[in-house]
Every structure is written in C-alpha cells, then in structure tokens.
Amino acid sequence: METRDPTALPAWAALRAQAAELASASLHDLVKERGAREERLVIDAGVLRLDATRQLVTLGTLDALTDLAREAQVIELRDAMFAGAHINTTEDRAVLHVALRAPRSSSRVVDGLDVTQAVHEVLERMADAAVRIREGTWHGATGEPITRVVSIGIGGSDLGPRMATLALEALGREGPEVRFVSNVDPVDLERALVGADPARTLVVVVSKTFHTLETLQNAQTALSWLRRSLGPSAEVVRRHVVAVSSNVDAATAFGIDPANVFGFWDFVGGRYSVWSAVGFALMVAIGPEAFMSFLAGAHALDEHFRCEPLERNAPVLHGLVALWNRTFLGAQTHAVLPYAERLALLPSYLQQLVMESNGKSVRRDGAPVTYDTGPIVWGEPGTKGQHAFYQLLHQGTTRVPVDIIVVAEPQAEPADHHDLLVANALAQAQALALGRGDAELAAQGVPEQLWAHKRMPGSRPSSVIMLPRLSPEALGALLAFYEHSVFVQGAIWGIDSFDQWGVELGKELAATLAPYTRGEHDAGDGTLDPTTERLVRWYRSWRSGGAGERSGN
C-alpha cells in the first residue's frame, strides 16, 4: 500500500486550523455539551467502556479526525493486517498477533502456513505442559514436582507475561510460584531464585530470536545453578528447562530438548507476543482455561476493531484522540494511571508497546516525518501517583493527557477501600478537567494572595477506561484495545509500527564493548572514542579493585 504524506491530506489542514482554537478551549464548556458529543465519545467495546468526553475535541474535531483516518487509509491497512499482508514493510513480514487469539473455527492461511492450525497446536502443547506443572505430574530430575517457575526474557519476551501474571494474580494461587527475570544485572536472577529448590524449579527461556545477550547470559547462569546441585546430565536440562522461541534451531543448539521448545512465528512482534507461547509462564500461573479467556477477550476486541464503523470504534477513538493530543496539541507525554494495584506494570508494558511501535521519525517509504509521532508513555497506579507527580499534572507548565483506568469489582477486602480508590480516580479526572477558579477560592475564604497558587487551571484532557472486573477476558480486551489504538496512530503517521531498528545499534555496541568492560581488551587500544575510553578506564579501575585512575574526575 502506498505511503501517503498525512500532512497533504485535506483533513490534516482542517485539524491544524482547529488545533489553534482548541489548544486554549475550556473543557468546562465542552463537557456541558450533552447529546451527540457524548454519544461519539462514550463507546462500549464488549466489557470495556471508553469515556473520552474530557478530551479537548468538538464534534467538528471528531469528524475531521475520522476523515483523516479514512484519507490515511486506516481501514485498508487494518484489513491488510487481518488478511496477513506484509504490512511490516521494513522487515517484509505479516503482522498477525490477532491470529494468536482467533478461535480454532476461524481459518487463515498466510504465506503457505495454516496459521490457525499452527497456533492451536502450540496452545495445546502449552496447555498440556502447564497442566502437568500445575498438577505436580511434571517431575524434575530427582522426581520432585515443580514449585517454582522462573521465566527469563526481556522486552516483549518479559513485560507482557510479567504484567499479566501480576494483573491476574488472584487466579494464580493454585499453581507454582512464578517469577520473572529480565535484567542482566545478576541481582534480578538472584532475587528470582531466592528460596528456590533446584530440584523443584523449572526455567523458561523466552526469546523470539534466541540471540538476545541478556537473556542468554541469564539462561546460562540459571543452567549452571541447576547443574551445580542436580549434576551435569542431559536429563537436568530436559526436565528443568523449556524454551519459547521462533528460532527453534538456536534453542535446541542451546541444549534444550526440542520437545520442550514452544515455537512462534515471525509474524508475531515481540511486544505483541504475550498471546503466544511467550505467555507460557502466565498460562502456568493462571491455568490454561483462564489463558484461553484472556485470548477470547482480546479476540472480542479484535472483532470490534475490525467490524465497527470508525465513529463507534473504541480503539479508533482512543488512537485518534492520542494522535490529536500529540501531533496537533503538542503533548509530549501520555500518562497511564491505573486505579488498580494489580495493573502496576501496565505503564511499563505500554511504554514498550507505544514507544517501540511509534517512536519513529521516518515514514514507511523512508521519507522523514515533519510532525510529532509517538509520545513518551509513563505512569503509576493511583492513588500512589497522586502523592508524587500529580502536582505537575494539575498545575505544571506541560499538559499531559492521561488515561485513568478503573475496575468496578473490588480486588480485595474490605471493599470500602475500593470505593475510596474509585472516588479518587473520578475526583482526579474531574479536577484535571474542571480545575478550580477564583470565584470558588473566594467562596471558600481563601486569602486573595494565595489564589494564584491555589488556582487550578483545568482543561487538562483525560479519558476514563472502565472494566467491570480484572478478569482474564477484560485484561485481554484492554491490551488489544491499546494495540489497536497504537495501530491507528502509526497508520496515520505513515510509519512502520512493527519494526524496531532503533534498538539495534546499542545492542551491537554492547557486544563490542563487553571485552573492554570485562578487561580482556585494553581501553587504550585506539578503538574506543575518548569518552568511552575514559569511562571504561574508570570502571575497570574500580572493578579490578586497583587504585588505577581513581582521580575522581
């Protein structure tokens, strides 16, 4: 599909003109508009409700944004994705995470592969292994059941299963304890292994490429830990290590029994892979049935995204509003504020989803973009964030659009905590939008010299995303909702949301620098740039415990 310069589309100019007006508009006035505006900005997508009425948009803005989506061929690109076209053009790959959650009855043959069949075969193997682990019939090398699962991966091979395992921890009380390791800092692995009995531990090595240095290093160290107490036999690896990878050959070359390798495919991007075997540790934690509900929740959202008109489509609305805030109103960051402690890792997960997908400055055709693309994503669960950074959200000089995520069902007792939690969520959204003016301050008897300090400007945009409960189904829907929102934005910006070339250089340089930080190469061999040479020297002097160049500068 031809990449269009979005700035040349008629709707772009219309939006630029509106942005000038709306940047200083008052949400006070906008939210008073009931009827059509509300109908456009409140959308139910299965279990999920999006309320975007507190965004700085008029009905005219919404029409222009929807026109922009049409003119930028979002619908055509969406349909091409679902059909398995190679829309990841720079890697010449299909983008089919949606196929990972499609029911067995669906059919999809892409590049000669019966995708549905292949996906469900792996799901069955995963479920078989997960049940054996959970029921205690997967035995370690000494015949013990597994009581600790340690999943080793990084980025997309870690953030999804880690975040979802925490989100659904209420379901994970029956299975073994599941821990995650991603950092090559040995502290991470050490913590995951604290209290673990090697005879009862299963290590899951998760890497799409099976080339990622951090993961391979952690996997080697975990293997040595197992071997130190269980011995060197191949049986130890067979019973204590499984792998998840699209590079099955590399996983088996690492020594892992092919029967213990769960594969996935090139058409699954790392940050879109929690639905695949990458979610194996999650499946062990919550059980196969709950994992299938997680997939079903995402599939329901996929169907909503695929079938609903743009005007009634929740991820489309979310994506259009996010693009409006970023590109037209100039918001540099976007905060995700889940009012659910179990969603504590959602902001980190969305950081990768949004920033690795849309942190790009060239279009698919290689032309530089002339507009702002993906925002910086950050956040913390409410109400903790309220006592840390909300001051800036309310009165800072930077406008930060926020997503406030509310779950209706209490996650623990006593439930009145939950009512207070939700009151806080709704109060913050209200305060951001409506602020507090001088008249109110005066009525409260606030001395006039403090008005400038206590005045709350309001008109700070937010969306509220509501879920009835933190079930596997709702979580699946929420993640798919964000995936499709990211898709809509990337499609309009004309960028490839599915590659990540920007992370490669650092990886290559780390591999080159490792012999220097290990002290195998001399920092002064003329290869390193002056700053790196100085930094390596300083590091080595402390690392080797010698006085070296500890000059303090």
Ligand code: F6P
């Ligand atoms: O560092 C970027 C990245 O390539 C991510 O896109 C990916 O999720 C992560 O590294 C891990 O890669 P792998 O699964 O191949 O180990």
